[in-house]
Amino acid sequence: GAVVSQHPSRVICKSGTSVKIECRSLDFQATTMFWYRQFPKQSLMLMATSNEGSKATYEQGVEKDKFLINHASLTLSTLTVTSAHPEDSSFYICSARDDGLALEQFFGPGTRLTVL
């Protein structure tokens, strides 16, 4: 089956630093990837839609200058949390839509970010 990987799985950083999270589709091409954030005991909130070769589309209330998204290839999207603060601590999950399966969407294992 289709596999999506995320790296790192867990990261702890100091306040003010930047953190990059990678999302890769391992056995399929994904023109479109999605970034979600999930706070404890809450559901997944869509942050942005990442499109290969073009600018990401951000959801209302998500700061595009703080959450930088780059989708440079059909198998890789990155999310960079710039100048991270403790309130950015969360579970970040990406998903990738398989170009060959017309709307099938697969989730990565998530990245737990803790900002001290």
Added chain:
Amino acid sequence: GQNIDQPTEMTATEGAIVQINCTYQTSGFNGLFWYQQHAGEAPTFLSYNVLDGLEEKGRFSSFLSRSKGYSYLLLKELQMKDSASYLCAVRSYFSGGYNKLIFGAGTRLAVHP
């Protein structure tokens, strides 16, 4: 706008049947998904409905009524490992030619012996 409602918590007994309901309001409806999520893990796909009716897959079944904006997930022969959060997610089509998957708050199911 979009709105997805599901119960916050449910409890059930091992071996029993439980039904988790989901109601939604959306424009550009393009399918409804159910996911299972264990604490600290990513969601895993359970089912997909785009037409009215019941989809059965082993111990799990999902039902959709588009006219009522209603779906349910039915879990049979409950096992302890079924204790998890169950997420109802609606895919909607937006102008510009793309779809987005929006999640409900999730239902935490606790299965007791």
